[in-house]
Amino acid sequence: MSRFLQLHLLTFYPPSNVNRDDTGNPKTATMGGVTRLRISSQALKRAWRTSEIFSSALAGHMGQRTQRLGGEIQRHLLEKGLDEKRSLEIARAIAGIYGKIKAEKDGNPTYTEQLVFISPDERDAALAMADRMVEDEKIDPAKEKDTLLQRTDTAADIAMFGRMLASEPSYNREAAVQVAHAVTTHRVTIEDDYYTAIDDLKRPDEDAGAGFLAEAGFGSGVFYLYLSVNRDLLRRNLGTAAASGVMPAALGALAEAAATVAPSGKQNSFAALTRAQYVLAERGNAQPRTLAGAFARPVAGPDLMAGSIAALKEFRSELARVYGPAGDAECELEIGRKDTATLADIVTFCRS
16 A cells, blocks of 8 residues: 555635634735735644534544533533532543643633543543542542553544644644645735625614624635645554544545535635635655645736646646656546546545
């Protein structure tokens, strides 16, 4: 099996604001001396993880990123009839293994200070230990960390995107999937939408002013997205679960989501529900490389998608000439070319 899987995608977004900065405008990056629109890898991964594609393909194999594990433990114990005080003590003791627990006087004394990424196996282990602690007060969760924390398990999203546990770094998981920030292949200008809301109950004889007015930034463009998957590391992260079909399901879901799922920002206002117009999947053992260099010089012209596809292919060809081919096998989807693959073909290629 080839060690690396790489995905290159070109996706056109109509006027939209799917990923905002602290001012409410679309995120940007300066590249090649000009401003580009940008979608952060964090926003993309969040959209993929929470998509119907992931939840369907990886049912039972998805982690949870939360501060509220302690709250789940306490509710579990309360439902079994344990008193409030003891259930809180047990919940705090167990949740504190996963991250620093908030002060007991805090409004949420079972919450961890940071979000922690926990697998289904770890959640089940936490609830099981809580049940044991009800029966035996001498049990100390701090002495049974290996029972509560896993270095490999069936949580496909943790195996793919990794996790960091500040309080227990030995249980960190290195991400098997590297995701670049998506950037436009060309120069962009962020525009402002000046909009108003009218009070439906305002009488005609009152002033003609709006009940609310504001501005919202938006932009449009062709985005290049790059992903690199270390399949050996993904297999190690999944442990014994890798042989159960979780790994190909995870890779297929990743490819499908990357091509079809957009972040949720301002979607009700812009409906920028897109699909990738170009996808190139590569398998091989050579060192992965991004093709973002194809767009160091901004693409221009009336057809930005066609220009972007041409620039990517030319740059890839030059890299192969100079450094050798990066893959042993490839699968290409291009809207408008009937001799190329379908999304189903791309997914099958990535799973294999």
